[in-house]
Amino acid sequence: MGKNLLIKKASGESVPFSRDKLLGSLHRAGASDKLADSIVDEIESWLKDGVSTKKIYTKAFNLLKEKKNSLAARYSLKNSIMELGPTGYPFEHLVAQLIKKQGYEIKVGQIVQGYCVSHEVDVIATSPKKQFIVECKFYNSRGKNATVKVPLYIHSRVNDIVRRMKLNPENSTVSYHGMIVTNTRFTSDAIDYGKCAGLHMISWDYPAGNSLKEMIERYGSFPITALVSLNNTQKQRLLDEGIVLCIQICSQPELLNKRGLTKSEIKKVLAEAKELACNSADVNS
Structure with missing residues (x-):
């Protein structure tokens, strides 16, 4: 399924849907072969001619999020960087x-x-x-x-x-x-x-x-906008204060205090940040 379907890119160009390309992006996000195959199978069963790549991305992201936040965060990295705006x-x-x-x-x-x-x-x-x-x-x-x-x-x-x-x-x-x-x-x-x-x-x-x-x-330099456990308002408040990278939260957990987060929510944010950044980077650098 999906082999002959055309999907629409952000540029407006129509291209053939590629199961291998989607599998590759899921694997790069850290999904296992079994998980990646199951997600692509579900997307192919839902896919229709002319569906946008953005809708495909959103569906894959939500399916990854159901399994593990850090997988969804890695998968959404390109979008997360775009969310660092509007200033440069x-x-x-x-x-x-x-x-x-x-x-x-x-x-x-x-x-x-x-x-x-x-x-x-x-x-x-x-x-x-x-x-x-x-x-x-x-x-x-x-x-x-x-x-x-x-x-x-x-x-x-x-x-x-x-x-x-x-x-x-x-x-x-x-x-x-x-x-x-x-x-x-x-x-x-x-x-x-x-x-x-x-x-x-x-x-x-x-x-x-x-x-x-x-x-x-x-280098484990993931932006805080990649964190699935924070909402957009919380991310923007951190950015406004110069907190851009997950590694900053790992080395200074107190940055999450007074953000309207419960203790359990802070624990969840820190766990996700550590999976993305702290285990692959030197927090003291």
């Missing part, structure tokens, strides 16, 4: 922490003087011999990709900043690099230009082995 600051914080995990000192939201003009830089990541000037392109809806205009613009900004940096003899041993991180995808010409210009390009699923999704899972 929480996403910048997430990106900064991912880079910090790789041994860099980080600064977020800096004004940097270039050779010609000053620039607001989302993240500056520094090691003794290397510095990354990082632009974060955050989109809070599906179907939006970063086009070639993004690396064209960022490349010119990076060049202006680096030109001034190199006027200082103390910076002669430091190599400077531009980086763009987006939570969706780059168009093919954006990637081509980025490669040609020497920019480091990171999107939801690019590059293979070091994409945004893979880094979040590798």
Whole structure:
């Protein structure tokens, strides 16, 4: 069943339903073979021609949630990142922490003087011999990709900043690099230009082995918006106070006090946060 049915993507494009693709996404969320097969079987029995990918995602999410909150949270990671908006600051914080995990000192939201003009830089990541000037392109809806205009613009900004940096003899041993991180995808010409210009390009699923999704899972840096045990209002209040990652809740459980949560609800939130983050990351980093 479902082999010949067409489903509609967020872009409006119709594509064939793929059982293997859905199984893969469920497995990546941590579902066992048995659980993934049962969920896909149920979805195929419900599926109709023209159903949106969003409705399929919602049904799979709810079925996972019935089994285990942390499975549903991992499955909903892409949506959870989009829920970090509407401002881009929480996403910048997430990106900064991912880079910090790789041994860099980080600064977020800096004004940097270039050779010609000053620039607001989302993240500056520094090691003794290397510095990354990082632009974060955050989109809070599906179907939006970063086009070639993004690396064209960022490349010119990076060049202006680096030109001034190199006027200082103390910076002669430091190599400077531009980086763009987006939570969706780059168009093919954006990637081509980025490669040609020497920019480091990171999107939801690019590059293979070091994409945004893979880094979040590798370092356990899940956003609090992934927590199924919190409602949207509770998540937004935490974001408003600069609490972006589950790891912050793991290391400081008291952050959940005075949030209108009962003791049993706090216990549930902490258990889910630990399953997502604390068991795969250093809470003291």
